[in-house]
Amino acid sequence: MNQSTQNGVQPLQRRRNEIDRLDNQLLRLLNQRARIACELGAIKIASGLPAYDGRRERQVLARVCAENEGPLGPESVANIFRRVILETRRIGIRSMQQQRMKSATVKNFSKEARNGH
Secondary structure (H helix, E strand, O other), rough: OOHHHHHHHHHHHHHHHHHHHHHHHHHHHHHHHHHHHHHHHHHHHOOOOOOHHHHHHHHHHHHHHHHOOOOOHHHHHHHHHHHHHHHHHHHHHHHHHHHHHHHHHHHHHHHHHHHHO
C-alpha cells in the first residue's frame, strides 16, 4: 500500500470507529429511554390514565425539532423520533400483555390450589 492509500485509510477508519462508538451510545440511550417510557406507561395504566398521549407525543416532536442544530432537517428528526416512540410503544404493549398473562396465570393457579387441583 502506498503512502497516499495509507493516508486515506487511517482517517476513514478513525471516523468509522467514531461512528461505532456513537452507535453504541445511541443504542444505550435508546434502551434507557425505552425502559423509562415503559415504566411511565405502567404508571399511567395503574393511575387509570390512557397509556398513549398524542398531545405529549406532539410536544416531544416539537421540542426535538426546535432543539435540532442539523445537519438533519426537522422532517428527518421528526421521522426518527416518531419511529423511536412507535417502537417504544410496541414494547410497552408487549410488556403489558406479558404482565396480564402472568397475572392471569397466578390467579388461575391460586384458584386451582384453593379447589384442590
